[in-house]
Amino acid sequence: MNKWIRGTNATVLSLAVIGIFIVLTIFLNSAKGLQVDLTENNKFTLSDQTKQTLDGLDKDIKIISLTTTDTNPYMKREVVELVQEYKKRTGKITFEEYDAVQNPAVARQYEVDPAGTLVVESGAQKKTLSFYDMFLPSQQNPNGYSFAGEEKLTQALVNLDVKEKRKLYFLSGHNEIPLAEMSLWRSGLAEANYDVQELNLLREGKMPDDAEVLAIIGPETDLSDQEAELVKTFLAGKGKLYLALGFNPNMGTAWKNLDAIMSSYGIKDQHAVAIEPKQSALNSPLSIVPEYSGHEITRMLQEYNLLTVMTLAVTLNADQANADYPATPILRTTEAAYGETDLKTLSGQGASKKDASDVAGPLNLGYVVENKENKPKAVVLGGSTFLVDQYLQMQGNRDFALNSIGWLQEQTDQITIRPREGDNLSTAMVTNEQANWIFLGTVIFFPLLFLIVGGFIWWRRRKG
Structure with missing residues (x-):
């Protein structure tokens, strides 16, 4: 009887945890403006000027990304992540990504820069931004960059109304x-x-x-x-x-x-x-x-x-x-x-x-x-x-x-x-001895420790 009660309690508790997780997931997904930016350079936090511009949009905006094999993947990632943040903020923006080579019909409609092009359009009004123009030399790191994409993109949205x-x-x-x-x-x-x-x-x-x-x-x-x-x-x-x-x-x-x-x-x-x-x-x-x-x-x-x-x-x-x-x-x-x-x-x-x-x-x-x-x-x-x-x-x-x-x-x-300073990425140099210790720790020691602890807990519960 006690075993049945314990089993029932465990089942109910598991279902409750799963239910709470589902409800929390739905809530967080619906709260589009709610997020915590823990990145070093606040790359996922939009400025007040951008928020005001997005909140004031009164027409649908289409943003198109056109890239080629010559597009720097880091540039593409920065630009795409920025546009996604704009899209989260307002339902007035739609975002489409195209490979300019594989989609020549789309590319012919715009002036495509092999380094990457971002097109902002609404009706007959259109602004074209080059990925390259969104990146500036870093003022803090001689080998780095700063990303001015938010200023460029927000200004393009503002200028769409100017005929x-x-x-x-x-x-x-x-x-x-x-x-x-x-x-x-x-x-x-x-x-x-x-x-x-x-x-x-x-x-x-x-x-x-x-x-x-x-x-x-x-x-x-x-x-x-x-x-x-x-x-x-x-x-x-x-x-x-x-x-x-x-x-x-x-x-x-x-x-x-x-x-x-x-x-x-x-x-x-x-x-x-x-x-x-x-x-x-x-x-x-x-x-x-x-x-x-x-x-x-x-x-x-x-x-x-x-x-x-x-x-x-x-x-x-x-x-x-x-x-x-x-x-x-x-x-x-x-x-x-x-x-x-x-x-x-x-x-x-x-x-x-x-x-x-x-x-x-x-x-x-x-x-x-x-x-x-x-x-x-x-x-x-x-x-x-x-x-x-x-x-x-x-x-x-x-x-x-x-x-x-x-x-x-x-x-x-x-x-x-x-402009935001780019991700401060650097290559970690390790010796052979350090590499061996990393391998032993991640592949052998820690998995073995978890196996021993899990086995001990299983044995104690079975004995009890």
């Missing part, structure tokens, strides 16, 4: 930084729905009718009087300016018209290059990590601790303010910095030493300008090298560049999400 691209003209003809050397920034602007065009005013003879923003990036020579008048007329109306200066040993006398354009906003080029002995990057006092002000452009960069690095930056000030165009500093050095006025010494690779003729810190390296209605009018920066492909991927350079254009164009939906 018309806005024109952005880059001035040429004064030894500016060529667009070919700023291809990463240009592609980022294209993703943000900007149509980037080059403009030579001497050749065209006028500003285009559809121009909203004129970008002047790293000019070495000055604008001609004719060009300067065209630019001033453009800016006197609804036109906006994005000016990023570059190093020129003769800037004190060579930039008469550029200086005049800046001075119309109360901003003065001090004809000095910032030297920062305290807060610099790359072990170079010429590569400055400026401090941010609490401006809309830099707010998210501060929150995510993303730094902007400027090299050979020209110092600026706004001591003679223009009441019609108030200027606000957004980038500043520490008090230990100074502005080197002996530019020939710098251009000749000479060592800089602070003296009485130099500009005392702290120094301003960037301003934003608004009009009387508090609408964006200009962004004036003392440096431009951070926009070049070689430096754009460093820390927050890319986000600062895109955010500043977005602010100028009153684009309030620009996304800034800190």
